[in-house]
Amino acid sequence: AQTVTQSQPEMSVQEAETVTLSCTYDTSESDYYLFWYKQPPSRQMILVIRQEAYKQQNATENRFSVNFQKAAKSFSLKISDSQLGDAAMYFCAYRRGETSGSRLTFGEGTQLTVNP
Amino acid sequence: EPEVTQTPSHQVTQMGQEVILRCVPISNHLYFYWYRQILGQKVEFLVSFYNNEISEKSEIFDDQFSVERPDGSNFTLKIRSTKLEDSAMYFCASSEVVYTDTQYFGPGTRLTVL
Numbered sequence: 001a002q003t004v005t006q007s008q009p010e011m012s013v014q015e016a017e018t019v020t021l022s023c024t025y026d027t028s029e030s031d032y033y034l035f036w037y038k039q040p041p042s043r044q045m046i047l048v049i050r051q052e053a054y055k056q057q058n059a060t061e062n063r064f065s066v067n068f069q070k071a072a073k074s075f076s077l078k079i080s081d082s083q084l085g086d087a088a089m090y091f092c093a094y095r096r097g098e099t100s101g102s103r104l105t106f107g108e109g110t111q112l113t114v115n116p
Numbered sequence: 117e118p119e120v121t122q123t124p125s126h127q128v129t130q131m132g133q134e135v136i137l138r139c140v141p142i143s144n145h146l147y148f149y150w151y152r153q154i155l156g157q158k159v160e161f162l163v164s165f166y167n168n169e170i171s172e173k174s175e176i177f178d179d180q181f182s183v184e185r186p187d188g189s190n191f192t193l194k195i196r197s198t199k200l201e202d203s204a205m206y207f208c209a210s211s212e213v214v215y216t217d218t219q220y221f222g223p224g225t226r227l228t229v230l
Contacts (some may be wrong), residue, residue, distance in 0.1 A: 011118070031230075033218075035219075037122070042223065043205055043223070043224050043226075044221065044222075044223045044224065045159070045207055045209075045221035046221075047218060047220065047221075050218055068118060073130075091159060093159075095219075102164075102172070103149070103161040103164060103172055103174070104151070104159075104161060104209075104219060105161070106158045106159040106160070106214075107158065108157075108158050
């Protein structure tokens with residue numbers, strides 16, 4: 001079974017600084033997708049970024065980028081120029097890629113605090 | 117931008133009662149999902165649904181749970197006889213039927229069982 005691990009329960013960053021959230025996963029699959037979701041206090045799950053395992057290029061979305069290390073099974077999220085609105089719980093998630101409609105497996109989450 | 121909606125936002129019920137949580141997926145999506153998140157814990161998969169049948173379910177999704185698409189827009193999760201441990205946030209999600217599908221989540225329903 002696939003597992004996702006986020007070893008940082010809490011992180012903090014100063015506004016305008018950069019922070020990196022860590023995620024590792026375990027799978028025997030070769031085709032899969034990885035995601036970062038953000039959960040603000042409203043508890044809505046918001047997609048931040050996704051990465052296809054077959055792509056070597058790291059995904060970027062504005063201030064958000066990932067460092068995908070397939071051999072190490074590592075998928076970290078970098079937030080640049082942190083803003084107060086980035087404060088939230090961040091979940092890393094895995095989905096196998098061999099078929100559509102597969103379940104997401106989530107990590108435990110990292111609570112990010114942004115200090116003004 | 118299309119979004120997944122869920123009602124109610126908060127449901128309070130007595131132990132042993134039946135509850136139905138409702139979701140309206142994004143209109144062109146055909147895969148639907150339910151996840152739950154017990155307070156302070158990770159998000160857990162319950163069930164996925166496609167073409168009017170369950171395509172995958174987790175060990176959490178036992179006989180007290182059922183899902184249904186009663187019409188062309190709604191997707192429901194029924195819990196027949198609620199237990200205290202069913203108190204959680206329940207998220208509905210939907211995705212397109214493509215190889216690279218991404219699941220988009222609704223705002224969740226907070227279920228409190230007393």
